Amino acid sequence: MNKILITGGAGFIGSHTADKLIELGYQVRVLDILDPQIHGSSRQFPDYMHPQVECIHGDVCCIEDVSAALDGMDAVMHLAALTGVGQSMYDMQHYVQTADSGTATLLEVIIKNKIKLKRFVLSSSRAVYGEGTHVCQQHGQFHPKTRKRENMQQGFFDVYCPKCNQSSRSLATAEDRPLHPMSVYAWTKNIRKIYACMRLKPFLYPSLCYDILMFMGLANHCKIPIPAWFPFFIHA
Numbered sequence: 001m002n003k004i005l006i007t008g009g010a011g012f013i014g015s016h017t018a019d020k021l022i023e024l025g026y027q028v029r030v031l032d033i034l035d036p037q038i039h040g041s042s043r044q045f046p047d048y049m050h051p052q053v054e055c056i057h058g059d060v061c062c063i064e065d066v067s068a069a070l071d072g073m074d075a076v077m078h079l080a081a082l083t084g085v086g087q088s089m090y091d092m093q094h095y096v097q098t099a100d101s102g103t104a105t106l107l108e109v110i111i112k113n114k115i116k117l118k119r120f121v122l123s124s125s126r127a128v129y130g131e132g133t134h135v136c137q138q139h140g141q142f143h144p145k146t147r148k149r150e151n152m153q154q155g156f157f158d159v160y161c162p163k164c165n166q167s168s169r170s171l172a173t174a175e176d177r178p179l180h181p182m183s184v185y186a187w188t189k190n191i192r193k194i195y196a197c198m199r200l201k202p203f204l205y206p207s208l209c210y211d212i213l214m215f216m217g218l219a220n221h222c223k224i225p226i227p228a229w230f231p232f233f234i235h236a
């Protein structure tokens, strides 16, 4: 396995992943639409892209673009998505279209063209776990649902124990915690995973799905509003 396609590979995680894969000796191709919200008005791939990356400007929702990008590839890392949790609640159509249709397009082209992939890697998100795991001093661990509107209106943003209504503490959240997507963004992550498992398993494609935490850093070119909270999660 040495030719890897990264969808959304001009973004924060994709560009760093491409650098690392090239350092490890892989050939990398990137398919990216250069979303103006991330990349501004330029139609050029950013300067930080590794010079050995083959860059294709295209849309993961477009069959022709995806077919060209998949040609000759051994593996796919599917990262292309819109990434604002809050924004997904009002720009629903755009978020759902990119995530659902993009994943469906990739899977359709792979299956119809009988592309013999050795691995399909999909990015999920910690958002699929909702509030994560909390602990009440008296009643132990619990998995909260939605916070109460009346508490938040009064400025109480803690998560309260459903049994005694005392304030709780957040804990590291294990990967087998029950899923509780609470945003359009989180639901799209969940649905992408279901599509991939449903369509790739019967063909025995090895696939991996990573629940990514919140990453921010120097090459984070994101102009999307990100909420100022940082729950701590771990993978079991």
Ligand SMILES: NC(=O)c1ccc[n+]([C@@H]2O[C@H](COP(=O)([O-])OP(=O)(O)OC[C@H]3O[C@@H](n4cnc5c(N)ncnc54)[C@H](O)[C@@H]3O)[C@@H](O)[C@H]2O)c1
Pocket: 007, 008, 009, 010, 011, 012, 013, 014, 031, 032, 033, 034, 035, 038, 039, 058, 059, 060, 061, 078, 079, 080, 081, 082, 083, 098, 102, 123, 124, 125, 126, 211, 212, 213, 214, 215, 216, 221, 222
């Ligand atoms: N960064 C984080 O903290 C984090 C956390 C959880 C999950 N994730 C997931 O990891 C993946 C990568 O995140 P990121 O932080 O690098 O995001 P990013 O916004 O920096 O990169 C996403 C890339 O996808 C591209 N893109 C958008 N729509 C496209 C389309 N229709 N066709 C082709 N390319 C398209 C954008 O132009 C951008 O370059 C996403 O799926 C995201 O949901 C990220």
